[in-house]
Amino acid sequence: MAVLTVFSPPTNPSLLTPSPSSLSISYYFNNNDFTDWYSLHKSNSKWAPFSTIPLVSKQRTRTRAKSKLCLMQSQMMPESSSSSGSGCSWMKDNSSVHEKIAGHGMREGPLHSVFPTKPAEVSSVKDLFEFICSGPLIDKVGLTSDKVAESIDKWVVYGSQLCRLFQLNELYLTEPQKVRIYHYYIPVFMWCELEISRHSSKFKDEDDIPPLVIGFSAPQAVKNYASFCPGFPLPYNGRRTATISIDDFYLTAEGQAKLRESNPANALLESAYSGRGDRADPSTWPEVEGPLTAVLFEGWMLGFKPVPVEVVKAVDPQLEIINKNLEAYFDAWDKFIKSWIVIKIQDPSCVYQWRLQAEIAMRADGKPGMSDEEVLDFVSRYLPAYKAYLPTLYAEGPNGSDPEHLLVVEIDEGRNPILAN
Template sequence: MEESERLSRDGKGGGRAMHDGLPLGICLGCSWIQDNSKCPDTIADNGRRQCPLHSVFPTKPAAVSSVEDLFEFICSGPLLNKLGLTMEMVAESINKWLEYGLHLCRLFQLNELYLTIPQKARLYHYYIPVFLWCEQQISLHSSTFKDGEDVTPLVIGFSAPQGCGKTTLVFALDYLFQITGRKSATISIDDFYLTAADQAKLRENNPKNGLLEFRGNAGSHDLSLSVETLTALSKLTKEGMKMKLPRYDKSANSGRGDRADPSTWPEVEGPLTVVLFEGWMLGFRPLPVEAVKAVDPQLEIVNKNLEAYYDAWDKFIKAWIVIKIKDPSCVYQWRLQAEIAMRADGKPGMSDEEVMDFVSRYLPAYKAYLPTLYSEGPNGSDPERLFVVEIDEGRNTILGN
């Protein structure tokens, strides 16, 4: 089976939409939710399909017996120190925690009185602390403007490997911003892929480079569209100002993909408070040529292409969240889990060998660039405005720094 077919076929032979290298039919970031807790398979306001929610955890509930129990659970979370929160501060703001938790339970169709431990951890140890950090960053950003000045939206970058749940995290954060009365926009590096025609030219110009054969690595994005979009978003500071956000249709051209018709792009309206910008290679820094060639000789041209990405992406980002993993091979395991789940649901999925081939096109970049991302931060980032969240193989938070 050709690459385009095996990455994109669904049960009816049509295109299976992909997001950041993952099939939309399976939302790995939602694996902590019970099997009987479903998120409607619909198109959300941001123009992305919201996928069914599956669980690999037992469904026996662990009842939240009291606010005191929940308070103690919140205070045991691994991210509170990074937020600068003490037990006293959590106690004073417990109503806010309860409010945000209730909103997320409604979003994911969970019963807030009967949450499993993994569900409580995902909400109160991960999503809500990250949201509170985002609120802190927005307040800091707003304080740099004088009275009467237009406050531009804060662009928060999310750099995280494929399959780790970043899309679901951003979905939850976007919902919390909207439900609390603040306008937000979400974009992905996927939205800036080259058109099908330009991707074909890239492939033809690099006939012996498997890393540029298909979309994904540096060089396969329309950087001028990135600059145009991010610049326009920064100007949405007043009521009535509107723009459309580009989207990419990964099911087009038998799965090879193409830019979606502009008539289908979602519209956002000002004044925007925040832009949530996510991607698997966001913030990667170009490295010395010999360093990348030692990982994979094919990375040399990818590394050269990466030099233009700071001006197109990273310089617009003023606050960063990095989701850190210990071993890039987790990406393979997460992708394999998705394909196994698809086959179990009666949908066609890639074989183990096909999954390995697919992930192998990304692993060289992970091996080359993640060490520097983790040790020095994203390209051009301010250490004081960087939140690193480490997760384990189960996508559970370990710590933040």
């Protein structure tokens, strides 16, 4: 079950300094006790690294910006340092060094313990710039090549933070990992930052600005895979955020049992404890200290709206009661969401394979998880709703959404973004 979490500005942060050379940009992190990103929020001092090193002046033209990037093709090799780790997050793919990477794509153990002993082959900032600009979301999130050039230092730092968050060896990112970070997570985060700025601009300086609620609608096994990433660097920008899930509003296990008993013939309303869980005890709920800048609200059916009865009956007659219940969700949830991210999938049946992968990984880690048969039974209860409501969600947007504040990200079977058809 997803829980409410609050990220606070970090203390005892990694110290960010530029390379002495003016023609290249390399970042070195003084991370004596820095094993993963989550440890950062425990400290007390504030950190604002992203305003310290402007790489390209905002007044530069596109040609001059690219020219500046071309000058920065020095090798960006990590220099000797007493501190472990390196901030160079744009690295050439080298699949020969992945023997220690776990099956779920995350490197085991703290980052500083897995760095290769030989010098790493890295790529220039110009290569990073070109790779970023080739991503399918650049236009969608309001970025241009000029804007990417102006903020390339942020991309480098964000990439390094994500590598630490996922415990990836940033010296040897695979091509899928590069795509996930630079074509997916960072562009979506930057879109969230833009939405927050637009939201704040509607208020006067003396006003108490309410948090922007950003809806994240994605099928199961996709939302868990990426939903935290749009907000991951917000604390570094001095923002306080929280994440909630529709899971937090589910009926309790007792309530689900009563619902099943009152509708014994409806298989879509059946429930079981294995893999489906119960609400956390209220005594364990974390408390949120405001004011908050943004709230990320995620869910597999967030934004679904009722469709004509004949449509749901054609998919599965058991959906009729669910279709009726959806009428209440606009006033309960959707009307509070002012910005939306919708993850679009090509085939809902992919959810089964994705959820199976997640459960296999959990079992391999010694955690309780559903069997293959339980996964099939579990996912089968969601597929009718996907088939009935996803076409309208993708064609019209979530219930009550504004097209000017809607980001649709289409992904492939590997859960990587692709150019929309």
